[in-house]
Amino acid sequence: MLIVPERDIADLITRKAAFDAVEKVFAAMAAGDAYNFPVVREAIGHEDALYGFKGGFDRTSLTLGLKAGGYWPNNLERRDLINHQSTVFLFDADTGKAKAMVGGNYLTALRTAAASSVSIKHLARPDAKVIGMIGAGHQAAFQLRAALEQREFEKVVGWNYHPDMLPNIEKVATDAGVAFEAVQLEGMREADVIISITSAFAPSLMSDHVAAGTHVACMGTDTKGKQEVEAALLARATVFTDEVAQSISIGEAQHAVAQGLLSEADINQVGAVINGTHPGRTSAAEVTLFDGTGVGLQDLAVAAAVVDLAVEKGIAIEVDF
Structure with a gap:
């Protein structure tokens, strides 16, 4: 399995790359070639946090996975952390094996901006x-x-x-x-x-x-x-x-x-x-x-692009999982 840490992502992907990934996945969704799984989003009753999962599958790129994370409204004030915290997990569509784990905070900001x-x-x-x-x-x-x-x-x-x-x-x-x-x-x-x-x-x-x-x-x-x-x-x-x-x-x-x-x-x-x-x-x-x-497919599309770039540049961390 490959790991791309949060610290490396800003140097890997550009706004244009995120835009292109989101535009393509929106097109695939409208064509019926990609679909999102039902969203789980819950108030956990601790730290006023909202936590959940978004996932999906894109047949055109064989991108499969989920994003886990949510919104912790007290982070910035109490811990000097951004309020949105998330991680993206990608899986091999042919075998179901874990393929990659990617820091999701910067990606969430990029993909949300790309969507608008x-x-x-x-x-x-x-x-x-x-x-x-x-x-x-x-x-x-x-x-x-x-x-x-x-x-x-x-x-x-x-x-x-x-x-x-x-x-x-x-x-x-x-x-x-x-x-x-x-x-x-x-x-x-x-x-x-x-x-x-x-x-x-x-x-x-x-x-x-x-x-x-x-x-x-x-x-x-x-x-x-x-x-x-x-x-x-x-x-x-x-x-x-x-x-x-x-x-x-x-x-x-x-x-x-x-x-x-x-x-x-x-x-x-x-x-x-x-x-x-x-x-x-x-x-x-x-x-x-x-x-x-x-939608989860936005996160997966941008995360998949990041993994490809990390492999190309030789900075993806490979672990035996």
Whole structure:
């Protein structure tokens, strides 16, 4: 079995490699060539933590495995560790033998950012110039770096529950040579693309905050009860997701479905747009929304790419398991 430690991953994989892996696996899912296993996600009753498993199988690449991990909200404050902690396990699809163990923290941040970027590439207006960021934590910086590569953005507008954290994303904008402005939520109406990446259980972004023609990527809701945006926004938008089953059960769409504002049939796989079987955006005034729930296949695809790179560079650790 091969081991790729967390410490080595940032030097192995690029944002582009993560983007390509996620785009391909979304396409495979929409084509019926890859599928995710049911998600296990539980509050463990200790340290306010959420813990679970996501897995799947991609027949096109024979990638099989799971990610184990979750969210420990006290880590950063108490232990100087990031709040999300995870590990990816890959298995040989022909034999079932353990194939690799890969640190999952940096990969989770990369693949989540890649997913929203895939949605921006395929659904945002080509002339998008202003990007809005709701959230300014660890993941928000990854999101913004990746998103800025998808369009010729000229300005970033940002809002966060804790304004003192906004310098985290202002630095990303400044490093990219893009203007930054802290705004109230009403200021999001200036944005052509909005990424919401919080762990909230109550909506902050309302439908009135979103102008016609905007693409919204909701990336923080991955558990029953979480909610970042008003359900009425989903009713107004053309909704896309990574996986429909997760979208209606643990994603942002859960609330709109529960309120009868949206049905399962109204939700489209972003992979269908990639494959050309769905037209995607059909007008400049259309509001599009990507419900990024985070599927196991994303983690497996990026982890498999990391393993290949680690073997190529001779830094994968081989153990007799």
